[in-house]
Amino acid sequence: MRTAWLSVIGIVLWSAVVLGSTRAQAQIYQGNDTGGIISWSCENEAVAQQIAAEYCARWDKYHRITSVHRQYGDFIAFNCLWSPHVNRYALPAVATRNTCYYERARPIYK
Secondary structure, three states, X not given: OHHHHHHHHHHHHHHHHHHHHHHOOOOEEEEEOOEEEEEOOHHHHHXXXXXXXXXHXXXXXXXXXXXXXXXXOOEEEEEEXXXXXXXXXXXXXXXXXXXXXXXXXXXXXX
16 A cells, blocks of 8 residues: 555656646747747746757857847847857847846735
């Protein structure tokens, strides 16, 4: 009986890890070998550099974040470049936030 419970708990924990990790990943809505866009959220912006780098690495290219529109429904745009040193001033890199800031809820006084 004990081994049955342990196996059930193990399966539940394993499925929570697998399903939870797939939901937390940001999706690149459109993209090709020249660049793409990532939907904006504070969490996606914090990892946008890594997402763009992994995406551009498919074609052995370097990434450059070119625009960040900090509104839900907008996007983070990036380019994939053959070299980070060629044409570096055509579309300058845009800095992204690496943490999320949430305003503290104020207490309600009655």
